[in-house]
Amino acid sequence: MCSDCQSTDTVIDVRVIAPRMRHPMIFTAFENLAQGDAFVIVNDHDPKPLWYQFSAEYPGTFDWVYEQQGPEVWQVRVTRTAA
Secondary structure, eight states, rough: OOOOOOOOOOOGGGGGHHHHHHHHHHHHHTTTOOOOOOOEEESEEEEEHHHHHHHHHHSSSSSEEEEEOOOOEEEEEEEEEEO
């Protein structure tokens, strides 16, 4: 599914998760990351609103890199850069 993912990266495919559970699951996964660790979010649309929420909740503690930008699948690597 994610050709560039490192073997240790968790992949969170939100397309198969109930909408009300998506953000809580993603934020819990982020809170459990050690500095330098990452996960990949897979979605069917640009998760840019989630980036804004991360920026508000965790300013200066994450890196957000698009690995695939549509049109059908979007993949974003979120790395914890600070505690």
